[in-house]
Amino acid sequence: MKMTIAVCCMGQLEMTKGQWGCLIANTTEKDQIQLLVVDNNSQDNTQEFLTRFVFPHFPDHKLIHNTENLGVIKSLDQCYRDSNGDIIIFPHNDLYILEYGWNRRVLYEFEHDTRLGLSGFLGCEGLSPDGGRWHTLSNLLEAEAHGSRITNTQEVIGFDGLCLIARREMLNQVGGFDQEYTFHHAYDRDISLTSYKAGWTNKVIPIYCHHRSGVTANHPDYGRWIAQKMHVEEGRGDQASYTASMTRFEAKWKLYLPRRVGER
Numbered sequence: 001m002k003m004t005i006a007v008c009c010m011g012q013l014e015m016t017k018g019q020w021g022c023l024i025a026n027t028t029e030k031d032q033i034q035l036l037v038v039d040n041n042s043q044d045n046t047q048e049f050l051t052r053f054v055f056p057h058f059p060d061h062k063l064i065h066n067t068e069n070l071g072v073i074k075s076l077d078q079c080y081r082d083s084n085g086d087i088i089i090f091p092h093n094d095l096y097i098l099e100y101g102w103n104r105r106v107l108y109e110f111e112h113d114t115r116l117g118l119s120g121f122l123g124c125e126g127l128s129p130d131g132g133r134w135h136t137l138s139n140l141l142e143a144e145a146h147g148s149r150i151t152n153t154q155e156v157i158g159f160d161g162l163c164l165i166a167r168r169e170m171l172n173q174v175g176g177f178d179q180e181y182t183f184h185h186a187y188d189r190d191i192s193l194t195s196y197k198a199g200w201t202n203k204v205i206p207i208y209c210h211h212r213s214g215v216t217a218n219h220p221d222y223g224r225w226i227a228q229k230m231h232v233e234e235g236r237g238d239q240a241s242y243t244a245s246m247t248r249f250e251a252k253w254k255l256y257l258p259r260r261v262g263e264r
Contacts, residue, residue: 071183117200
């Protein structure tokens with residue numbers, strides 16, 4: 001099975017070089033993996049850095065440069081439609097993958113479970129009526145701060161978007177990421193439930209990693225951009241996006257939630 005690692009970014013190179021270093025150091029069989037980067041109009045040296053230091057390690061690589069920031073959800077769907085992998089891995093650009101050969105472990109799970117539709121590095125066994133996570137599981141560096149630490153793959157229902165891993169066949173069946181959400185938020189819970197409701201299995205693969213979190217979302221450029229997109233005052237854009245996306249989520253899933261693993 002062919003794998004694609006698809007990373008979306010918008011500048012922040014000085015904050016994310018470590019992520020690229022971990023990806024290069026701990027990914028094996030890089031000549032068999034496509035690396036796809038969607039660059040949302042970075043204004044720093046991101047493209048030069050990728051060309052000089054990252055792409056030479058991945059013979060099959062592709063850079064998509066958007067002339068404006070599309071936001072997370074549209075960028076993820078762009079990755080899905082422009083990639084060539086049977087399995088598509090969507091790590092955040094501030095995720096440090098610390099486990100050597102992590103991609104072998106991911107590939108093994110998808111090859112040995114033909115109904116595995118979606119996986120990730122942080123999952124939960126249930127979702128509440130408002131989308132809140134019940135019993136969160138991971139092998140993050142600070143797993144206990146989020147829930148419980150596990151080291152063996154386990155079936156779950158929902159994921160955090162820090163790293164989503166999707167089977168293309170599942171995405172094809174459900175039509176990809178729902179574009180009725182705003183630019184950010186709720187997409188991870190939505191695609192998790194979409195996969196699960198469609199009859200696929202969701203499993204958390206407890207890869208040892210660290211999520212720095214908020215590198216792009218907390219940057220002033222993002223704050224100005226999202227405020228303009230949401231037509232609100234600067235400083236209120238992300239909250240407006242969150243509220244709109246959660247309104248969409250709750251309306252779409254109110255008759256299906258709450259839901260736990262095993263409840264179809």
